[in-house]
Amino acid sequence: AQKITQTQPGMFVQEKEAVTLDCTYDTSDQSYGLFWYKQPSSGEMIFLIYQGSYDEQNATEGRYSLNFQKARKSANLVISASQLGDSAMYFCAMREGYNTDKLIFGTGTRLQVFP
């Protein structure tokens, strides 16, 4: 069964520094997609970045980049130049295969950015 593991319950980072949030996944499928979502205290789920299993380049979206290491089955989120507004819960999620397109989520990492 597919599984997403986020081993960091909480992380602290100083403003303007970079931070890496870890995510490992387990799947036997060759085709899958990996997502990161941000959930601020207001509760909404905000899409950040996507990586397809066949994408050869790491995905980037502004200050967000995804460090995709397929052999190690890891998909870490890197946030550069952290801002106070980045303080939130961050969830890694996976879509496995073509026919089963539901998302499976990890347990999340709470990031706190301090001045």
Add this chain to the structure above:
Amino acid sequence: DSGVTQTPKHLITATGQRVTLRCSPRSGDLSVYWYQQSLDQGLQFLIQYYNGEERAKGNILERFSAQQFPDLHSELNLSSLELGDSALYFCASSPYLGGYTFGSGTRLTVV
């Protein structure tokens, strides 16, 4: 505004009652997904509909049911509510195999 509309935003009800949560997907999206987020279970996939048909089922209790209507909006019905059903319920929509857009959620409190 994500384009996915969930109503109501907050709901407080008593144990044993029944409630209906509503979701209007983003325009053009055929798939609707329901998720439950609770403190002890995290984000759990409940059920998916695609163009009116049930497509996938997750950890959805028998007391819960859902449907997607011809105009593609979806409703999640929760009955015989228990204290443990208190959670944030999300709806998400996507075009076929596309990205997922989440609504702002319905926070259900069972007292």
